[in-house]
Amino acid sequence: MFSLSEENYLKAIFHLQKHSTAGVSTNALAEEMQTKASSVTDMVKKLSDKKLVVYKKYQGVYLSESGRKTALKIIRKHRLWEVFLVEKLNFSWDEVHDVAEELEHIKSEKLISELDKFLDYPKRDPHGDPIPDAQGDFQVANKTLLSDLSTGEKGTLVGVKDTSSEFLKYLDKNKIALGKTIEVMDQEKFDGSMLIQIEKNRLRVSTQVTANIYIKI
Amino acid sequence: MFSLSEENYLKAIFHLQKHSTAGVSTNALAEEMQTKASSVTDMVKKLSDKKLVVYKKYQGVYLSESGRKTALKIIRKHRLWEVFLVEKLNFSWDEVHDVAEELEHIKSEKLISELDKFLDYPKRDPHGDPIPDAQGDFQVANKTLLSDLSTGEKGTLVGVKDTSSEFLKYLDKNKIALGKTIEVMDQEKFDGSMLIQIEKNRLRVSTQVTANIYIKI
């Protein structure tokens, strides 16, 4: 159907598109894809010919409806495989990304519908991100960044923004995990760092940390 | 490490090499890879540069020790994924090949060792073929083609030579499955067809069938 590269571009455009209503710029896409702007222009033209994106020179690129559907299918596969790796194959949440990045391109409807069934239709991946269903629909959680909470507020940790191995290992080390309750005990004016209570533990975390943790109040 | 295409060539050479002690011919490889002889020559040169095969112009190609090890790793992955698809995702033995063909190229040592563990270290794939261990070792079963048995002999069905969907569906339809006991009741001189007793059933099968079923006496 689509090449590996085309699929990866669609996914990247989808992820960049969430951040704003404007079109995705060539440079942003080049950065995300770890490639050069000229390569992006070439590929975007190809995707445009295939009606997967809407593209006008110098105006950035938008996913078309079919492009969005295709991107969501890939994201669905990626996140289902992540669940599989963690739940069945003893991977930790910081190890799954690269392997899922490969597995997401396997082409078989049956494989994914059966995997979904085998995993008992999970709604979220190991990082708390929602898994689109076969139609591409998914819950948009009303989540808040921990950094946006005020002293005294509390909620449940439902996701992470940064999914880098370094960040996830930091969380593991400090026993900060999905599903736990977090309460903001104090905030330092100077650097924005927070003193948080997470179950029995109390610790101070920097803004780099609080700006990458999603809370459901 | 190696490209998709390189891996597929190594696998193809491995499979063709079993049939004889001579080198694999360019044309045979072209046929197996569904490509042209000139493309094969190009790729074989590349594999030779990488010391994965031993190649002398016009003399056919042989796997080197490292080529053989690489091929066995891919075959191990292919067969483990086949077991996974059948045992965990409700695939039938005639549906697994194409998907496993894609899954076998996923690069992760941990993925495969954990999958192996998850499946409880299977020794054979759904078609009865042996699964190499992490070192590339596997049992070479002392199996016989059903067509080589004589009237009165019996044994257990341990594998199939032809793994095409058509043949496997034929076997399903006639309740011929791995692990069942088969006894040769009679053989027709004229066309070589056999009357076989397989558990409670008795049926007549052609040489196309008997030459593709492996029996362990």
Place this chain on the structure above:
DNA sequence: ATTTAAATTTAGACAAAACTAAAAATAATT
């Protein structure tokens, strides 16, 4: 032992997806 046939290799070309360097368009500054 020639000639013919078949198999194999070489040479040159192409598509996909990337690159570099230069040109063009847009945005930002003075």
Place this chain on the structure above:
DNA sequence: AATTATTTTTAGTTTTGTCTAAATTTAAAT
């Protein structure tokens, strides 16, 4: 508004793996 800076696109190459057509080598047949 004109100039400068930034972003984006174009033009021309490169690499991988394929192809066709022609040349070469090996095998088969007379």
